[in-house]
Amino acid sequence: MGNPVATGRKLTEVSIITPCFNEVGNVVQLLDQLTRSLDGAQIDWEVIFVDDDSPDGTAAEVRAQAEHDPRIRCIQRKTARGLASAVIWGLQSAHGNICVVMDADLQHDASIIPDMVQAVRDGSDIAIGVRYDSHNSTAKLAGLSSGWRNRLSRYGNRILNRLLGQQLNDPLSGFFAIRRDVADSSLARLSGEGFKILFDLLYHNRNSKVAQIHFQFSQRAYGESKLEPVVIWHLYCDVASKVLRYAISARFIGFATVGVFGAAIHFSTLFLLLFAGLDFWACQLVATLTAMVNNFLINNILTYSDRRLFGRNLLVGLAYYGAASAVGIIANVGVASYLFTQEGGSTVVSSLSGVFVELIWRYTFASRVIWNRPGRNPSG
Ligand code: GDD
Numbered sequence: 001m002g003n004p005v006a007t008g009r010k011l012t013e014v015s016i017i018t019p020c021f022n023e024v025g026n027v028v029q030l031l032d033q034l035t036r037s038l039d040g041a042q043i044d045w046e047v048i049f050v051d052d053d054s055p056d057g058t059a060a061e062v063r064a065q066a067e068h069d070p071r072i073r074c075i076q077r078k079t080a081r082g083l084a085s086a087v088i089w090g091l092q093s094a095h096g097n098i099c100v101v102m103d104a105d106l107q108h109d110a111s112i113i114p115d116m117v118q119a120v121r122d123g124s125d126i127a128i129g130v131r132y133d134s135h136n137s138t139a140k141l142a143g144l145s146s147g148w149r150n151r152l153s154r155y156g157n158r159i160l161n162r163l164l165g166q167q168l169n170d171p172l173s174g175f176f177a178i179r180r181d182v183a184d185s186s187l188a189r190l191s192g193e194g195f196k197i198l199f200d201l202l203y204h205n206r207n208s209k210v211a212q213i214h215f216q217f218s219q220r221a222y223g224e225s226k227l228e229p230v231v232i233w234h235l236y237c238d239v240a241s242k243v244l245r246y247a248i249s250a251r252f253i254g255f256a257t258v259g260v261f262g263a264a265i266h267f268s269t270l271f272l273l274l275f276a277g278l279d280f281w282a283c284q285l286v287a288t289l290t291a292m293v294n295n296f297l298i299n300n301i302l303t304y305s306d307r308r309l310f311g312r313n314l315l316v317g318l319a320y321y322g323a324a325s326a327v328g329i330i331a332n333v334g335v336a337s338y339l340f341t342q343e344g345g346s347t348v349v350s351s352l353s354g355v356f357v358e359l360i361w362r363y364t365f366a367s368r369v370i371w372n373r374p375g376r377n378p379s380g
């Protein structure tokens with residue numbers, strides 16, 4: 001074939017990056033839409049599907065299509081999970097100077113890609129596909145499955161825009177074009193958690209020139225949305241961490257917040273049992289165990305959603321968590337008592353220092369020992 005430049009063949013200008021999980025029924029139609037839109041606009045393109053080893057055979061379907069079209073590529077990941085992380089992998093394997101991130105579920109309208117590409121060619125660093133509802137011009141987030149999601153995203157956007165110093169209609173959109181060097185400069189700093197990849201990119205490129213292109217968000221025809229409450233949780237942790245200028249990691253904020261809920265559970269259980277007339281020691285024991293098991297399970301679902309434990313590993317993890325908590329309590333009481341006996345030791349400061357030491361110990365142990373590996377998809 002020789003050198004593509006020497007032979008006159010153009011290099012790929014645009015890389016479409018499509019994270020996908022259980023989207024086998026959408027692959028062919030998405031490729032049709034891309035071909036029609038991009039070939040029609042005479043854009044040289046490739047598409048990279050980043051699949052997390054979907055049990056429905058999405059990757060096999062993509063490879064079958066790639067047999068007839070070398071512009072189609074597939075990364076079938078067995079060692080990592082998650083939407084944002086999939087996008088980061090795709091960006092790193094892209095050939096084009098303009099990358100377009102797009103869902104595989106046909107909710108994003110491929111016909112606006114040429115406009116997004118043109119915006120970047122014309123000098124924008126990022127062009128956002130803004131979801132728009134033709135029936136209700138104030139509610140831009142059409143196609144979102146429910147009213148509460150709509151309301152939440154409106155309040156959420158306000159907070160996000162303050163952090164970004166911009167006035168964007170849809171800073172959480174999963175559909176955007178970005179100049180490759182702009183993405184490259186921040187990839188190593190992105191969190192890879194949750195659904196907020198665009199927000200993260202915008203945050204790390206706060207002076208970038210942003211274009212907004214509206215499109216009508218479609219209903220999903222095949223498959224289902226993977227946006228769970230856990231995604232909103234990750235957004236909370238991430239925004240809190242950014243507000244603190246990364247002085248505290250998002251994961252630690254999550255872990256500590258779960259701890260605060262745990263304390264609430266502890267005291268509700270304690271008072272409930274005391275009210276029921278049990279001995280104090282029994283109430284305290286049950287309350288402590290309830291809060292511990294609760295913290296463990298919630299951390300497994302939220303804080304370590306990317307490393308989630310299942311089945312036997314879950315039970316082993318709980319045993320470790322219990323042992324670590326026991327050690328943590330000893331350290332807590334030790335530190336607090338020591339500080340308290342020091343000259344002028346204050347009750348509150350001593351006690352809080354003990355709690356803080358315990359929290360750091362438990363978090364370190366949890367992150368390094370209990371949840372120390374990327375999780376696997378249980379259905380895969
Ligand atoms: N590789 C990979 N791994 N892909 C994933 C994963 C994952 O863990 N989770 C979801 N995807 C893929 C889906 O297959 C789909 O192509 C795309 O990412 C979006 O997932 P959906 O589950 O359809 O998301 P949604 O439609 O509910 O959410 C949309 O709106 C969000 C903001 O409200 C998306 O556009 C998001 O990107 C956007 O942030």
Ligand code: MN
Nearest residue numbers: 103105107225
């Ligand atoms: Mn979707």
